Amino acid sequence: MKRRNFLILAALLPAVIAVAQPKANHSKTKKSMQSDPNHKLVIYQLLPRLFGNAKTVNKFYGSIEENGVGKFNDITDAGLQELKKMGFTHVWYTGVIEHATMTDYSAYGIHPDDPDVVKGRAGSPYAVKDYYDVDPDLAVDVKNRMAEYEALIKRTHTNGMQVLMDFIPNHVARTYHSDVMPAGVRNFGEDDDKTKSFDPKNDFYYIPGQPFKVPGGYNPGGDDFHSSLKDGHFDENPAKATGNDAFTASPSIDDWFETLKLNYGVDYANNRTGHFDPIPPVWQKMYDILNFWSNKGIDGFRCDMVEMVPVEFWAWVIPKLKETHPNLIFIGEAYNKNEYGHYLFKGHFDYLYDKVGLYDAIKRLVRNEGNATTWDINAVWNHDCKGMDAHMIRFMENHDEQRIASNDFAGNPWLAVPGMIVTATLNTGPVMIYFGQEVGEPATTAEGFSGADGRSSIFDYWGVPEHQKWLNNGKFDGGQLSEDQKNLRNFYSKLLNTVKDNEALSSGKFYELMIANEHNTGFNTRVYMYLRYTDKQKVLVISNFNRNEQHLNVKLPADLLQQLHVSGAVNFTDLLNGTSYRANDINNGLDITLPASSGVMLKF
Structure with missing residues (x-):
């Protein structure tokens, strides 16, 4: 019903929509970024754990010894140069911070985690165990793990790209304890009054008088994993609230039971009343953590589940950090379109996820769902993200979403071509690719804790088969790719480089031609x-989501042609493949035939 009403309204709207630019009162950093003609961010997301792993055993619920694991050192100059050539400006290293795991590193002075509160043999990167340390899995020399990460940061910069990393503000692992935090910093919960369910000075939320109970039916690590700690119990008394706001001592197996909710001064039991003056201890601790990583040369943070943290915190911490690190980029994972404006303009985020808008609309079209139309795309920039569209980060894959080539999504990576063209060119905001997407990784198998769900597991030790063909045992030359995969990767490379380097696509205005x-x-x-x-x-961008060839006559309105000073015969060149087209009289439009599931980007 809402879509139908929007169509009626859309016909009454003016056709010309300029790309949304930041308001005059935005931060100086945002202003300078938007005025740079080449500010378009082209982001490559990768999990070091999976990215560099060349081992192909892939045993269900396999150990680190059996299935292998990627290392910081596997991301070499050669690999980074290939990413740079493909058009990427930023690399998001996902899962760097130390998190709870079933792998025992006690020989290195790292306290082992109880597997009853760990998801997967490798563990979730979003169950942080120590904000001031990095995952020992990712180091060749565990004792030298931080230096290996620092070397990767430097290596990335040397190869002409910037570094993004995760910041997980809402929750930590149940086994959280920092062993390496700077002097004067206190551990989370160290000073809490555990007799109170809520206190603005506490770091956690408590369920007084009730011990924590591990969800029934959980078999950590699978049948082959054995540990003296695997006994169905975890000593936590009183119990604490979980990261997904389950204020109970007995969370469900479907809850984020392995995590603890951090307290930013919001009293959930009393209408979410905020207690922000004086600032809660968690705020200062989180500033210290972000400042710690910024001082190591991190260029930006992808912030997890930002809507589960009060916007008042972001409004305080981001400007404070930018006083000393003015070029930091903050990307927020957000899903409530009604709150976008608060987090962008009050919370000072540079960019937010566009998952519930463009991603969902594109996915329906690519899947050829019966009720999907390209008017859904209009609804995104003209309604859901109106005035904010330039601040939305666009993607067709990430670690949370299903692989395009999986049967859960499209089953064929080439069907995403029209969607990727729109995703990359609709506006000036960032475009992001998830590693393996560019070679059609389908994620067809069940890895362990992560079932056969069309996603590459973030919980398990695993090799990513189609990506490994490009990795080619660390050569990064695509030596094992099929011709079809090489062609797919070339499409992505041409698209991303064109978007980054073409002024009209990186920073130009937008004129909708549907009406x-x-x-x-x-x-x-x-x-x-x-x-x-x-x-x-x-x-001129035209994308055909139809599963069959389309013969079109595309017209540019007379007022637009006058504005652009275009008349008479016009020659067009497709920036993707060099094909030429000609309109003998542009007033009569351009006649063009588009193959099934294709698109063109016509320079004229």
Whole structure:
């Protein structure tokens, strides 16, 4: 019903929509970023644990010895150069901070975790065990693990890219304890009054008088994993609330039972009343953590589940950090479109996830779902993200979402071509690719804790088979890829480099052409078309989500042609493959045939 009403309203709206620019009162960093003609962020997300692992055993619930694990040192100059050539400006290293695991590192002075509160043999990267340390799995020399990560940061910078890493603010592992925090910093919970369910001075929320109970039916590590600690019990009394806001001593197996909710001064039992003056201890501790990593040369943070943390904290911490690190980038994982404005303009985030908007719309179209139309894309920039569209980070895969090539999504990576073109070119905000996406990784198997769900597991030790063909035992030359995979990777490389380097696509204005063409030959609601332009460059983008060839006549309205000073015969060149097209009289439009599931980016 809402979509139908939007279509009626859309016909009444003006066709010209300029790319949203930051308001005058935005931060100086955001202003300078938006005024840079090449500010477009092109992000490559990778899990070091999976990225460099060349081992192909892939035993269900396999150990680190059996299935192997990628290391910081596996991400070599050669690998980084290949990413740079592909057009990436930033690398997001996911799962770097030390988290709870079933692998025993007690020989290195690291306290072992109770497997009853760990998900997967490797453990979740989002169950942080020590904010001031890195995952020992990722080090060749465990004692030298921080230096190996620092070397990776430097190596990434030397190869011309910036470094993003996770910041997980909402929750920590139940076994959290920092062994290496700076002098004067206190551990979370160390000073808590555990007799109170809530106190703004506490770091955690408590269930007084009740011990924690491990969810029934949980078999940590599978049948082959044995440990003296694997006994169905975990000593926590009183119990603490979980990261997904389960305020109970007996969380469900479907809850984030392995995590603890941090207390930012919000009293959930009393209408979420905020107690922010004086600032809660957690705020200062989190500032110290972010400052610690910023001082190591981190260029930005992808912040996990930002809506589970009060916007008042972000409004305090981000400007405070940017006083000393003015070029830091903050990307927020957000899902409530009604709150986007608060986190962007009050919370000072640079970018937010566009998952419930563009991602969901594109996924429906790529999957050829019956009710999907390209008007859903219009609804994103003209309604859900209106005035904020340039601050949305766009993607078709990440660690939380299903692989395009999986049967859970499209089953064929080439079906995503029109979606990726729109994802990368709709606006000036970042575009992100998840490692393995560019070679059609389908994630077809069950790895252990992560079942056969179309995702590459973040919980288990595993090799990523199609990605490993590009890895080619550390050569990073794609030596094992099929011709089809090489062609797919070339498509991504051409798309990303073009988006990054073309002025119209990286920083130009946007003109929607759907309404102007809805009565033209070949028009249907599974084709999307728009213009991106500056005074110097113009690119006509047309994406065909249909599973069959389309013959179109695409017209640019007379007022637009006048504005662009375009008339008569016009030659077009597809920036993706060099194909030429010609409109003998642009006033009569461009006749073009698009193959099934394809798109063009026509410079003229």
